[in-house]
Amino acid sequence: MADGKLNQGNTLYVYFTRYSSWGSRVELLISYFQIPCDVRMYGLNNPAAAPPSRFVGGLLPALQPDPEDEDFIISDSLAICEFLAEQNPELNLWPKDPKLRALARAAVAKMHSGFSELRNTYHTNFFGKYTGQVPLTDAGAKEARSMVEIWSKARADTKKRLQELGEEDGGFLFGKFSIADTFFWPVLWRFRSYQLPLTGISEDGLKWMAKMWSDPVVKKQIQEYSKQAQNPLTRIEKYEDIFKGNPNVKYSQFTEDWSFEPSV
Missing domain, CATH: 3.40.30.10 (Glutaredoxin)
Incomplete structure (x- = not known):
């Protein structure tokens, strides 16, 4: 080496x-x-x-x-x-600007080390769709609120900083696409799968969510998930229908052509 x-x-x-x-x-x-x-x-x-x-x-x-x-x-x-x-x-996998880079690292660190309720109760499954009275614990609601606060603050801080620098804002969490966006990508799955509340999210936070869901590279990844789903060997049973037996929750699957509609 x-x-x-x-x-x-x-x-x-x-x-x-x-x-x-x-x-x-x-x-x-x-x-x-x-x-x-x-x-x-x-x-x-x-x-x-x-x-x-x-x-x-x-x-x-x-x-x-x-x-x-x-x-x-x-x-x-x-x-x-x-x-x-x-x-x-x-x-530039992290933002070039040192202030934005520090903020991006802080946001990623919070995601990496925290949010145990969302992580352990609401498992990731890209296509999983839960409707009806999806159970939401008090801890889960609190963490969902904290999550959207991170997104909203990231966008507000970024817009302010890029205006100071006279640089264009790409619309991602910290301007251009970075490690921060990848770390929160599967969190967007959880919000979609379990109908987690977006209470308190800003307009710019919603725009970031829409940008992620519609980004061409992200959509290409979604196609890859669809290819995986066609292979029965990829199925992980423990992450399918985690509320099975609860008559108030219906489990189904999202389709690849689903599109995000920004609303709280």
């Missing part, structure tokens, strides 16, 4: 990303910035689609940056994204 920029023979080991909040973040980042990478997907608790033995019992995603160095494996989605940002400084 040479000093400086590593050989970009990246291999990403990840669970099927139509269910994987952590893996889908890294996959979207790689796709958006066209970072060379061989993405290999596996099933959770599925012997027919199990990851290599060295990852059994461990957490994915995991990135192997050098095909000749099997001992150098980066686990944890944030660590992977930080590594890719360092290896590709010209791509």
Whole structure:
């Protein structure tokens, strides 16, 4: 392994990303910035689609940056994204402006270490659709409110800062697309799947949500999730119909052509 920029023979080991909040973040980042990478997907608790033995019992995603160095494996989605940002400084995976970069890192850190109720109660499943009286705990409602506050503040702070700099606002959380947007991407699935409330979100926060759902690269990722869904080996049963048995909740599936309508 040479000093400086590593050989970009990246291999990403990840669970099927139509269910994987952590893996889908890294996959979207790689796709958006066209970072060379061989993405290999596996099933959770599925012997027919199990990851290599060295990852059994461990957490994915995991990135192997050098095909000749099997001992150098980066686990944890944030660590992977930080590594890719360092290896590709010209791509500006974080905002160029130091103030916006600090704010973006702070927002991602909050997502990475917090929101345990949303994370553990409302599991990610890109196509899962719950209607009716979807249970919402007090903790879940509080975290949903905190989440939309992060988005609204990010957009307000970004607009103000870019105006000070005289730079164009791309409409993403911190101006141009960045690691921050990838980290909140699967959270948008949760809000859609479980009808989580958007109470308190700003107009610019809603516009960011609409931009994410309509972005061409994101829509290409959605097509990839659809391809995964056609393969029965990708199905992870524990994330399907988590309220099964509750007569007040109906479970169905979103279709690929669903579109976001910005309303609270």
